[in-house]
Each structure stands twice: as structure tokens, then as C-alpha cells.
Amino acid sequence: MPDVPPRITSPGTSRSTSATIAPNILHYLVRVTDACGVDLQPLLNRVGLDPTVMGSAELRVSYRQGSDVIRQAVELTGDEHLGLRVGAAQHLTAWGLLGFAMMAADTQEEAIETGVRYQNLSGAMTVWSAGWEDVGYVLRADLPDPALDPTVAVFLIEEAFSSVVTLTRLSIGASFAPQAVEFAFPAPRDTRPFDELFRCPLRFDAAGNRMVIPARWARAAMPGRDPITYTSVLDVLEKDMTSRREQQDVLEVLEISIAQSLPDIPSFIEQARKHASSERTLRRRLAECGTTYEAIVDGVRRERVEQLLRRPELTLRDIARQAGFADVSALRRAVRRWHGVTPLELRAGLLLREAPTSRPRA
Incomplete structure (x- = not known):
């Protein structure tokens, strides 16, 4: 094997849970759950994603919205391997223009590195990195938040590696199999779906989430390789990446x-003045991000409430005051809108998930 080059990462891949992403995973999640007889539309409606919105090519959803939908979809279906199924249901077009660029790359290694570099355009909810290591060519998937709900964390890692294997088989050959796959989460009760999908040695409770790709597959030529098309698409992706980063x-x-x-809560006028912008310009920039100032305020308040509810010594009155609500009734209405439960029910759930006996995080 040649000297080990630096690991490939994407500019700005330390993704926060406040990031906005393309809803690719949610589209495939809906398809899979529909096939199981579970209608997610009422759930999507509650988080502001009605059919018209979901059909928009410009739609970007918040990481928080995506996580909420995933968590509740797993609960509704009762399918502990839902992430595997969503990843396996994807097609070569799942990653949009980025997927087209990957198909036009010269080798599988170049395709993966392209995917990693422009991952923020693909709707990925994990943070990818790739490079040669002692064991071979390694693709790693990390979570943007180590405190992520364990149910969502497991789903995201399953979906991430399942989609990679599925799309690789579609692009360079159905016989592709990783050399090994490691998961940071505990082994599920039934590992047969993992064995059937990955067809390689598996390890659970590992130090991290990684897939080792055999050198012959990493260096395999892409059937659709086209240098001119590849370069042209990269130019478009680079411009889109710059625009998204600014947003x-x-x-x-x-x-x-x-x-x-x-x-x-600072007023919109105060924010525009503080950040040297006109109200009209700031409002337009938020519209380009697919959001509003009111939605951002709501998201920040929600995150603050969830943090405060994890502190049992705080009363609901304390939490309402610190999160900027007029009174406890306003807090209750907001929590009911966000989670469909009362603040005390949400607190109980949060504390239960974080108790020492809860399932270890991925």
C-alpha cells in the first residue's frame, strides 16, 4: 500500500444540530414506512413539513426536525433495523447532483472522497471522513452530537453504512462487500439483517463507526467515469457549497x-442593526435558508428548555422564566407543540434516557 495520505474531510463538517440539510433521508424514510403501512404525514405536518413543502427542491430541514421525525418513526414502526432498511432503499440519485458527480469520478476512492468533501449538500446527518489506514481504505461516520438520542444515533449510523454499501453495489458491482464494518453501538438482539446486508465480519461496541473497504474495490474504476462531466459538476457543487456555507x-x-x-428576545430590527444589515436583506437571506427569524427563536428556545428540563432542581416556573416565556402556561403550550407531551412528561423521558441504565449511545 502506498504512503498513507491525509484523511479526507469536508470543509465545515463539524456539523451542529442547528444545521439545515436537504431532506433526502426523510424522503426515503417516508417510502419505507409507507411500505410498512405506517403513514408519517401527520408527524411531518406537526413539524411543518406538509406535502407541498416536502415536494420543494429547495427545501432544507433543521437537524432537529430530522431527528424528531426519525425518533418517532422508529417508535411508530417498532422496527429496530429501520435505519438499515432506509439505507438499502436508496438509489443512485439519492444524493442528487453530488451522486451524479460520484458516478462520473475515475475510481471508487475518488467517488468517496468527492462525497466526503461535499457531504453537506447531500442531506447527510452524520459527519463523514475517509482515508488510507493500516487496515485498508477506511470510511468513518461520526455523530454531530455525542448526546444525540440513542434511538436516532443508531438509526443514523445504520442508514449511513447501509446506503454506502447499497449505492456502491449499484455503481460498481453487486458482489461488493466491505472488509469489515464496526459499530459503536451495542449488538442488537438480531444481527442477521446486518450479516445479510454487509456480508463481512461485523463488530459492535467498537471504539467508533467505520467501514474498511478492500483496496481492490477502493481502486476499482467507476463504470460511468467521465473527466469532463466530473469537472463540470464539481464547479457547480463548489458554488453551491460556498452559498450554503454563507447561509x-x-x-x-x-x-x-x-x-x-x-x-x-432581541427584535428582528435589533438583529438587523446589530449585524449591519437592512431588515429586507436579512429577511431575504433567511428565506434563502428556508427559515424565518421566528422559527430560529423557536428553535433556540426549544433547545434551552430541553437543557433546563434535564436539571431536576429547576421548577417549571424557573424554566419558563429562563427560556423567555411569559408564564408556565406558555411553556406548556410550546412543549406540547414541540413534543406532543407535557413538560413533566418530557423531563421524565429525558432523564430516563440519560440514566446510567439506559442504552449506551452510539
């Missing part, structure tokens, strides 16, 4: 400003 910067700046101001 995300706007969201993060506003979220930080709101979080630092709680319990007070």
Missing part, C-alpha cells in the same frame, strides 16, 4: 445572539 453562517450567528440574550 449557515447567518443562522449560527443569529442563534448564538438569541441564546446569549435569553430570557430576553
Whole structure:
């Protein structure tokens, strides 16, 4: 094997849970659950994703929205391997223009590195990295938040590796199999679906989530390789990446400003003035991100409430005051809208999931 080059990562891949992403996973999640006889549309409606919105090519959903839908979809289906099924249901077009670029790459290694570099455009909810290691060519998937709900964490890692294997078989050969796959989460009760899908040695309770790809497959030529097409598509992706990065910067700046101001909520006019922008320009930039100032405030408040509910010594009155609500009744209405439960029921669930006896996180 040649000298080991630096690991490939994507600019800005330290994705926060406030990031906005393409809803690719949710589209395939709906397809899979529909086939199981479970209608997710009422759930999608509750988080603001009605059919018209979901059909928009420009739609971006928050990481929080995606996580909520996934968690509740797993509960509704009762399918502990739902992530595997969603990944295996995907097609070569699942990653949009990025998938087209990967198909036009010269080798599988170049295709993977392209996917990693532009992962923020693909709707990925994990953070990918790749490179040669002592054991071979390694693709790693990390979670953006180590405190992510364990149910969502397991789903995301299953979906991530399942989709990679599925799309690789579709692009370079049905006989493809990794050299090994390691998962940081505990072994499920039934590992047969993993054996059937990956067809390689598996390890659970590992130090991290990684897939080792045999060198011959990493260096395999892509059937659709086309240098001219590949270069042309990369130019488009680079421009889109720059635009998305600028949009995300706007969201993060506003979220930080709101979080630092709680319990007070700065007005939209104050935010525009603070960040040297006109109201019209700031509103347009938020519209380009697929959101509004009110939605950002709601998201920051929600995150703050969830943090405060994890502190048993705080009363609901304390939490309402610190999160900027007028009274406990307003807090209750907000929590009911976000989670469909009362604040005390949400607190009980959060504390139960984080208790020492809860399932270890992925």
C-alpha cells in the first residue's frame, strides 16, 4: 500500500444540530414506512413539513426536525433495523447532483472522497471522513452530537453504512462487500439483517463507526467515469457549497445572539442593526435558508428548555422564566407543540434516557 495520505474531510463538517440539510433521508424514510403501512404525514405536518413543502427542491430541514421525525418513526414502526432498511432503499440519485458527480469520478476512492468533501449538500446527518489506514481504505461516520438520542444515533449510523454499501453495489458491482464494518453501538438482539446486508465480519461496541473497504474495490474504476462531466459538476457543487456555507453562517450567528440574550428576545430590527444589515436583506437571506427569524427563536428556545428540563432542581416556573416565556402556561403550550407531551412528561423521558441504565449511545 502506498504512503498513507491525509484523511479526507469536508470543509465545515463539524456539523451542529442547528444545521439545515436537504431532506433526502426523510424522503426515503417516508417510502419505507409507507411500505410498512405506517403513514408519517401527520408527524411531518406537526413539524411543518406538509406535502407541498416536502415536494420543494429547495427545501432544507433543521437537524432537529430530522431527528424528531426519525425518533418517532422508529417508535411508530417498532422496527429496530429501520435505519438499515432506509439505507438499502436508496438509489443512485439519492444524493442528487453530488451522486451524479460520484458516478462520473475515475475510481471508487475518488467517488468517496468527492462525497466526503461535499457531504453537506447531500442531506447527510452524520459527519463523514475517509482515508488510507493500516487496515485498508477506511470510511468513518461520526455523530454531530455525542448526546444525540440513542434511538436516532443508531438509526443514523445504520442508514449511513447501509446506503454506502447499497449505492456502491449499484455503481460498481453487486458482489461488493466491505472488509469489515464496526459499530459503536451495542449488538442488537438480531444481527442477521446486518450479516445479510454487509456480508463481512461485523463488530459492535467498537471504539467508533467505520467501514474498511478492500483496496481492490477502493481502486476499482467507476463504470460511468467521465473527466469532463466530473469537472463540470464539481464547479457547480463548489458554488453551491460556498452559498450554503454563507447561509449557515447567518443562522449560527443569529442563534448564538438569541441564546446569549435569553430570557430576553432581541427584535428582528435589533438583529438587523446589530449585524449591519437592512431588515429586507436579512429577511431575504433567511428565506434563502428556508427559515424565518421566528422559527430560529423557536428553535433556540426549544433547545434551552430541553437543557433546563434535564436539571431536576429547576421548577417549571424557573424554566419558563429562563427560556423567555411569559408564564408556565406558555411553556406548556410550546412543549406540547414541540413534543406532543407535557413538560413533566418530557423531563421524565429525558432523564430516563440519560440514566446510567439506559442504552449506551452510539
